[in-house]
Amino acid sequence: MISDYDDFVMDEDEIFESDSEDDDKWERVYDGRFWEPEPDGSVTLRQWDMFIDKASFLDVVRDYMVQEGIYMRYLKNEPTRYTGKCEGKSCDWRIHASLMPDGVTFQVKTIKGKHSCKRLLDNPAATYSWIARKLFDIVRAEPNISVKGISKILMTKYNLHKNANTIWRAKVKILGLVKGKHEEGFTLLAKYTEMIKASNPGSTCFIKWNEPICEGIRPVFCRMFMCFNACKEGFLSGCRRFIGVDGTHLKGVYKGVLLTAMGIDAQNHCFPLAYSIVAVENKENWAYFFSSLRAIIRDDLAGQYTFISDRCKVFL
Numbered sequence: 001m002i003s004d005y006d007d008f009v010m011d012e013d014e015i016f017e018s019d020s021e022d023d024d025k026w027e028r029v030y031d032g033r034f035w036e037p038e039p040d041g042s043v044t045l046r047q048w049d050m051f052i053d054k055a056s057f058l059d060v061v062r063d064y065m066v067q068e069g070i071y072m073r074y075l076k077n078e079p080t081r082y083t084g085k086c087e088g089k090s091c092d093w094r095i096h097a098s099l100m101p102d103g104v105t106f107q108v109k110t111i112k113g114k115h116s117c118k119r120l121l122d123n124p125a126a127t128y129s130w131i132a133r134k135l136f137d138i139v140r141a142e143p144n145i146s147v148k149g150i151s152k153i154l155m156t157k158y159n160l161h162k163n164a165n166t167i168w169r170a171k172v173k174i175l176g177l178v179k180g181k182h183e184e185g186f187t188l189l190a191k192y193t194e195m196i197k198a199s200n201p202g203s204t205c206f207i208k209w210n211e212p213i214c215e216g217i218r219p220v221f222c223r224m225f226m227c228f229n230a231c232k233e234g235f236l237s238g239c240r241r242f243i244g245v246d247g248t249h250l251k252g253v254y255k256g257v258l259l260t261a262m263g264i265d266a267q268n269h270c271f272p273l274a275y276s277i278v279a280v281e282n283k284e285n286w287a288y289f290f291s292s293l294r295a296i297i298r299d300d301l302a303g304q305y306t307f308i309s310d311r312c313k314v315f316l
């Protein structure tokens with residue numbers, strides 16, 4: 001983008017380097033401190049501030065824009081240098097930063113002008129990614145927080161008003177980071193069951209994988225059965241000889257069906273016993289579930305249990 005400022009900006013580093021009147025300039029360049037937030041967490045940008053790289057510099061600049069309620073347009077944005085100017089009408093504030101000789105560290109070389117602009121309420125600098133970064137801990141601790149709830153936090157904490165769509169995208173991004181992607185979840189399943197067995201000895205975990213259709217492709221998840229040892233011990237020692245079974249359809253990308261077995265404890269409360277994830281509710285998968293369940297019931301008690309179900313047609 002060619003702008004009115006280009007002629008000036010293109011030479012900003014050169015102007016800095018050829019400014020012979022200021023002899024102490026280079027000393028200060030190397031005497032710069034690595035930028036840190038103020039004790040109250042606010043952002044102040046000063047000449048000579050250093051950043052570990054350009055990305056860190058841009059992150060701090062974005063925080064500064066939101067804090068000050070300004071939006072800055074870049075005049076130069078290259079791997080080696082960055083010049084930005086406040087977009088406010090008649091505002092002359094600008095910043096220029098560039099790479100240091102080590103080729104990685106970024107340093108603020110000049111800050112000029114003063115803000116004379118009005119504060120932006122819906123600041124474009126506060127993108128959904130920025131909101132996700134700032135509110136990550138809050139949404140992770142309270143994943144059911146509403147868009148309205150997040151909006152209130154943005155207003156109180158950052159004096160910021162964002163539309164519902166941006167907030168929703170931020171929330172989806174955070175939840176995606178917290179829960180991981182479904183595909184990644186499947187790849188971790190084998191390790192997860194091994195860890196369950198190691199940390200909960202006596203637990204029963206079976207996973208069936210379908211053989212890959214050709215070489216070089218990973219096996220495909222088929223179904224799994226899980227019974228934690230605490231559930232097994234609790235059921236065998238304190239529950240009635242009664243097992244309720246049911247299946248429910250799973251929502252999400254990969255669908256599937258959750259099969260569950262519940263016991264009834266001495267106070268007539270439900271007691272979780274085991275569960276299974278299968279693709280569909282059919283005879284084969286129910287047979288798999290019951291044969292897995294059989295493995296956790298003591299032989300001497302076999303035949304003494306009563307089962308209850310919704311008489312799903314696959315049983316008949």
Ligand SMILES: [Zn+2]
Nearest residue numbers: 086091115117
């Ligand atoms: Zn300004």
